[in-house]
Amino acid sequence: MTAVEIAALVVVIVCMAATALLALAAVSLLRTLKTLRALTADLHEKALPLIVDLQDIVCHAADEQRRLSDVIKRVERISHTVDSASKLLYKAFAPPLIKSVSLMSGAGKAAKRLRSRHHDSNGDTS
Numbered sequence: 259m260t261a262v263e264i265a266a267l268v269v270v271i272v273c274m275a276a277t278a279l280l281a282l283a284a285v286s287l288l289r290t291l292k293t294l295r296a297l298t299a300d301l302h303e304k305a306l307p308l309i310v311d312l313q314d315i316v317c318h319a320a321d322e323q324r325r326l327s328d329v330i331k332r333v334e335r336i337s338h339t340v341d342s343a344s345k346l347l348y349k350a351f352a353p354p355l356i357k358s359v360s361l362m363s364g365a366g367k368a369a370k371r372l373r374s375r376h377h378d379s380n381g382d383t384s
Contacts, residue, residue, distance in 0.1 A: 259267075
């Protein structure tokens with residue numbers, strides 16, 4: 259065997275070893291790919307109902323948010339109406355009420371004066 263033949267034989271053996279290693283790597287990749295496909299199918303099978311449930315929950319939450327927004331708007335309108343009514347009642351009743359209190363206070367003072375004069379005049383005649 260010549261040196262060229264030995265070199266060719268070494269190259270052939272190295273190529274065969276490299277081919278065997280690549281074949282093993284390819285088999286390993288195929289196994290991993292098969293496992294990955296199975297996991298993806300399992301994930302799809304389990305996740306799809308969860309996604310559907312999540313969509314239902316989000317739709318329900320959006321509906322509730324719209325209802326709550328409507329309720330808040332109504333409460334704000336009612337609050338504004340009550341505030342306006344309160345101001346109107348205050349403007350309507352405050353002046354007469356103040357006048358009534360003043361009148362009662364004045365009447366009470368007048369009654370005290372009359373009583374004190376009445377007692378003073380009764381005290382002189384006794």
